[in-house]
Amino acid sequence: MRRDVFQAIADPTRREILGMIAHKSLNINAVTEQFDVSRAAIYKHMKILSECGLLEIRQKGRERYCEGKFERLNEVSDWVAQYRQFWEARLDSLEDYLEQLKKEKYGKSSE
Amino acid sequence: MRRDVFQAIADPTRREILGMIAHKSLNINAVTEQFDVSRAAIYKHMKILSECGLLEIRQKGRERYCEGKFERLNEVSDWVAQYRQFWEARLDSLEDYLEQLKKEKYGKSSE
């Protein structure tokens, strides 16, 4: 079966899951609570994500805490980047965005 | 049927098609020649891409030339960007990359 990052993030439920665990590790039941589908369905989604390296699992007793591993998204990022020049005329605005990112990362001064 | 950019770029054949038409418009037969599958299969892929706004078609006599429209990739770009801070520690290298992009765009001086 095909198992790559592009396919992994194609599913909206899986993108939501990644959003949920970005800031906080959650076990499978905790993730399941946020959706209308069964635990087994969520389990399968998370298995796909973990097989793609987009999440990692830490066993803790009978629970398994899942945390996002977003490094692999650089494959997507790189792929998109090669086309950026075709649509993003204003590279300066990207620079602005980058500045903003750095501010966020290295301490927000005024908020 | 679900029809969004994430799903559109999930298929490797469609990503290849986008790569082919990025620099040069091609008609459907010309695209088909590059693959092992039938014209009908390629036609379906291109239909999906056009329904997602990732390519546009210019009729020219009996031929239809397809050109890439990459603006819609910013949806993917934005989605990935929100996680960049989780994996990209070296924002400076992104700045370098940006510089390189600008050089490419505004004229390469020495090559």
Add this chain to the structure above:
DNA sequence: TAAATTTGAAACCAAAAGGTTGCATAAATA
């Protein structure tokens, strides 16, 4: 220890995805 909780995974199902062949139509050409 007995019961409850958390999970993994098998078996199964319906729908979607990706492919095919075949045919119709419109445009270009011999």
Add this chain to the structure above:
DNA sequence: TATTTATGCAACCTTTTGGTTTCAAATTTA
């Protein structure tokens, strides 16, 4: 005009996807 070329699309098929129910195993907890 008859033929070739380029395409749209229907009908059909197989595999994959995303979901379900069910059961077993391991860990807590009463």
